[in-house]
Amino acid sequence: MTDQPDAIPDTDPFALFAGWFAEAHTTEPNDPNAMALATATSDGQPSVRMVLLKGHDADGFVFYTNAHSRKGGEIGANPCAALLFHWKSLRRQIRIEGVLEEVSPAEADAYFASRSRASQLGSAASDQSRPLADRQTYMDRVETLEQSLNGAPVPRPPHWTGFRLAPATIEFWQDRAARLHERRQFTRLADGHWTSSLLYP
Template sequence: MTDDPFTLFDAWFAEARQSEPSDPNAVALATADARGRPSVRMVLLKGHGPDGFVFYTNRESRKAGDLADNARAALLFHWKSLRRQVRIEGPVARVSDAESDAYFASRSRDSQLGAWASDQSRPLDARATFEARFADMQARFAGQDVPRPPHWGGYRVAPVRIEFWQDRAHRLHERRVFDRDDADWREGLLYP
């Protein structure tokens, strides 16, 4: 058993990649706006390590607006096949342009074009409008690489608290929690 939350996360995440039938990197992202109104949605984890957990999005979306107002978030991984979950809480900061560029370049061309075509989180009058915008982007970038839109990029949640929850019989679950105190981690247990 490890006392390093990142080593434990790596082990659990590796097991999830083997057992989860779809998107083991799917994570619920919870934010709150300046008035404290919460919002939660699923995003995909695209990187992680001791410096934090990274996801990418349109920086003009609702989640980005929430993060501009209140730069703290919570993440929740739920791996049903393993009967486990991991909760992560901490401040959020944008990743560098270079890191965003590198990840954007790794996406499929259609995903890249979709990032240009979508006004994420804004009202859409009809699906045909979005499809027409997508076709416009196909024509605009025909025969060339698709650059990262200036309004699209990554965020990193720098954990100050990580909880590992393991299902046990009769709801006698195991909960291990790690709290960061400056650079050091304190480990403890929670009642189920």
């Protein structure tokens, strides 16, 4: 990577995201779609964890989870959330803030069906975020579920679903020499169009 990468353009933020995301797929050694997801309780107590981006377009950014998990409960109580992508190989970050909405059952079904059988079984057998006495208890539940299905498809649990973050702001951050970094923030207007501005680093 050069010392002076191209300036962050004032352009369609979704197209810009797609370009940076594609570059990350060629440079990041593991999980270029990994993103930090920050949620908060109804009274503002925050929490953050890594999840995987599973879809993105002009409607937003999609990930999947167990709605009975801690993050699922927080999303239900307070749908405002933030995402952060950090691609160390490119020395770039993208911050996205907005509101989460649940994907349709058809979307959740389609993604669940695309997962490996082992992942489907693991999701269906898990009481995500609940206390677990020992790992063997979980592995036994996975095995019991597999035996009970007798080769039939693993049904998607109704509480296993996806969420789409509809962005209100998207900020692109590019590392520069001497910590003179470059930042451009895009803000969605009431009419759906975007405006952008550079920010001091």
